[in-house]
Amino acid sequence: MITRRDHRIDFYRGLALIFIFWDHIPQNPLANFTLRNFGFSDAAEIFVFLAGYAAVLAYGRIAERSGYLIAGVRILRRAWVLYVVHIFLLVLLMGIIFVANSHVETRDMIQEMNLNYFLLDPQQALVDELLLRFKPNLMDPLPLYIVLLAGLPLVLPLLVKHTGHAVGLSLAVYGLTQWFGWNIPAHGNGLWYFNPYAWQALFVLGGAAALHSQQPHAADPRPLHRQPLFMACAGIAALSVPIALSWKWPALHDAVMPQWVSEHLYPISKTNLAPVRLVHFLALAYCVAKLIPTGAWVQHWLVQKVAMMGRYSLEIFCLSVVLAPLADMANALGDDRLPMQVATALAGLGLMLGLAQWLEWNKRLTSPSPTATGVVSSA
16 A cells, blocks of 8 residues: 655645644744635644545555554554643643743733633533543644544545545535534533534545555646646635735725625634635645645755654644743743744744654664655654
């Protein structure tokens, strides 16, 4: 099934981690250059899609070699590790927020991070933490991935043997979720910010794309401008750019946007992965795959550094969750001046890169010899 690692996947995961970190820092000027400013989807879609892509590649090979039972056990063990990491990270994050809030006088960081519930009812909050019902801001992606990964043993056999049926079933659940509003309850009569019933569609589509990439395909000899699917996807991606940019100027948006378009386009729900977000991301992913095939560019020094972060996505994501409120605190103590905001965003990126480099060195020290082949990390 898998012959070699696709370094493009590592690069795109690393890029998504950078975008997520910058987007999580309030008023960060570098966040103006992330994906969410130029379309209907953002780095969250990249992360979930590639998580499905990586997981199916990794555990599909295990299933091929050792059977689906062994693969399922390995998947559940990984989900348990992620759960333990989530609980530890949550405790660490709350400690950082409480300390930071005592030093920042300009705003209430506890309120911004949705931690008042813990102060008002700590006993119930602890129970809800363990049940993944209580998730402060910045902590939503990891519980989503835990749930999606825990369900993969049920989906993997069908996805590998009958990919079309698995995708159809997944999209059916997605459609019913849009229609009936299914979601998982959270604390305080709330709902999960990332609705697993909706976001599983992107995870499964990522897995299907991984399986598709392993099959031989005849290259389309036609130039891209003569390929109808590419032109349709390019049109969707291009059309979304001016609309997304207009959100920065509401008066201009309201003046130029036809009322009937607004009625059909909005609201663009991130919680339920609105169809316009899903279609935009898939169109963008298809265009990127067509325009940027694998090649010598993946060997560039900068690309390799970003890809290195993507190879250790779990560790880098956890570090970014810790760094975002620390950067916010430093910005507040520096009166939110532009040089301080840029410096904290770049310093955080440097620390993320440093951790990835340390993990890479540690891996080389513990490995007697580099493997000639490998699978994409499932983290």
